Amino acid sequence: MSDSDNDIVQERVARLIEAALNERLARGEFVRRGLGLGLGLPLISAALGACGMEPPRPTGEVSRWQPTPALAVPTAPPLSGSFQPASATAAPLAAQADLRFAVIGDYGMVGPPAAAVAALVAGWTPDFVLTLGDNNYPDGLAATIDANVGQYYAGFIGNYQGAYGPGAAEARFFPVLGNHDWVPGYPEPYLSYFNPPGNGRYYTVERGPVALFCLDSMPGEPDGIAADSIQGRWLEAALGASTAAWKVVVLHHAPFSSGHHGSSAWMQWPFAQWGARLVLAGHDHTYERIERDGIVYVVNGLGGGARYAPGFNPAEGSRIFFNADHGALLVTVNQQRLGWEFVTQAGQVVESFEL
Numbered sequence: 001m002s003d004s005d006n007d008i009v010q011e012r013v014a015r016l017i018e019a020a021l022n023e024r025l026a027r028g029e030f031v032r033r034g035l036g037l038g039l040g041l042p043l044i045s046a047a048l049g050a051c052g053m054e055p056p057r058p059t060g061e062v063s064r065w066q067p068t069p070a071l072a073v074p075t076a077p078p079l080s081g082s083f084q085p086a087s088a089t090a091a092p093l094a095a096q097a098d099l100r101f102a103v104i105g106d107y108g109m110v111g112p113p114a115a116a117v118a119a120l121v122a123g124w125t126p127d128f129v130l131t132l133g134d135n136n137y138p139d140g141l142a143a144t145i146d147a148n149v150g151q152y153y154a155g156f157i158g159n160y161q162g163a164y165g166p167g168a169a170e171a172r173f174f175p176v177l178g179n180h181d182w183v184p185g186y187p188e189p190y191l192s193y194f195n196p197p198g199n200g201r202y203y204t205v206e207r208g209p210v211a212l213f214c215l216d217s218m219p220g221e222p223d224g225i226a227a228d229s230i231q232g233r234w235l236e237a238a239l240g241a242s243t244a245a246w247k248v249v250v251l252h253h254a255p256f257s258s259g260h261h262g263s264s265a266w267m268q269w270p271f272a273q274w275g276a277r278l279v280l281a282g283h284d285h286t287y288e289r290i291e292r293d294g295i296v297y298v299v300n301g302l303g304g305g306a307r308y309a310p311g312f313n314p315a316e317g318s319r320i321f322f323n324a325d326h327g328a329l330l331v332t333v334n335q336q337r338l339g340w341e342f343v344t345q346a347g348q349v350v351e352s353f354e355l
Contacts, residue, residue, distance in 0.1 A: 008149035019033065028139060103340075105132030106283030106305040107305070110147050110301075117345050130280070132177060135190060138180060140181045146163055155167065158171030159195055197338040247275055247276050248277065248278045249278070255265075257283070265316060280300065285305050285308040287299065287302055287322040289318070302323070303326065325344040325346060327344035327345055329342050
């Protein structure tokens with residue numbers, strides 16, 4: 001981390017502590033604000049201590065999803081063994097068949113915007129739904145996840161155990177972790193509810209001509225968030241090994257964004273060099289297409305949370321920025337082409353684009 005990055009982190013920690021003292025924040029609100037500032041759980045815990053508050057402590061047994069101490073920090077990429085993130089593959093589709101999938105971001109909040117976007121998605125009858133994080137506002141709790149997700153998307157969720165219908169015969173709903181999903185201290189409600197492949201925090205999914213590489217961009221991820229971390233080396237190896245026509249990286253914190261949160265520098269990995277064609281992210285509640293490093297980055301966070309204003313630092317390579325309404329992406333892909341439309345809940349096509 002550069003000196004300027006360190007300065008930014010220290011400024012955010014100071015801002016958090018000042019707000020806690022001036023506003024007498026409860027611990028839950030303190031953690032939420034810290035995550036919103038992009039601070040990892042270790043820094044948030046240290047800041048809690050500085051304010052005289054007890055840091056969150058894990059309770060009960062270790063989650064089956066969480067690496068045990070003996071396996072928590074391997075020294076090489078986890079390319080084998082029980083904690084290897086696995087692929088969820090389906091029967092191959094015909095070479096010319098079009099695969100259609102919806103992409104929603106920052107959607108997990110009960111209310112009219114989320115309901116309208118869900119209705120839009122259902123009307124497309126997509127082959128599956130991909131999320132870009134923040135699946136369960138505000139605190140990522142088990143008590144809220146079914147209302148936030150299941151009532152809108154139960155028909156796509158495999159092995160669904162909630163209260164809103166029978167669910168899907170197979171998994172057709174693939175989420176990634178966002179900062180609000182991490183608020184409990186470890187994302188156990190998310191992991192138990194969605195039952196993702198592999199270690200659940202990051203994994204691959206292959207459907208027909210497209211391979212999705214779903215990451216955990218949250219500071220505090222046990223396998224790291226740097227390009228040379230365990231997770232980063234896993235992605236490099238997985239992209240290199242994939243023979244898919246289209247390789248798409250999926251994460252929550254946008255590597256590049258002109259929105260309120262701005263670019264998440266810690267996730268500016270060499271995706272193009274490793275073989276990715278497209279990077280999909282959320283976190284900023286906007287729609288934006290950015291072209292740089294020879295590939296396309298998309299921000300799509302208009303799935304239901306409050307819409308965000310532009311930030312103060314436009315991202316280099318930004319080609320379109322939209323925040324006037326909620327909406328979702330409809331992606332259409334075959335062996336020869338991958339294209340998408342961003343459509344608002346009112347049916348307006350904001351952009352059609354093809355790689």
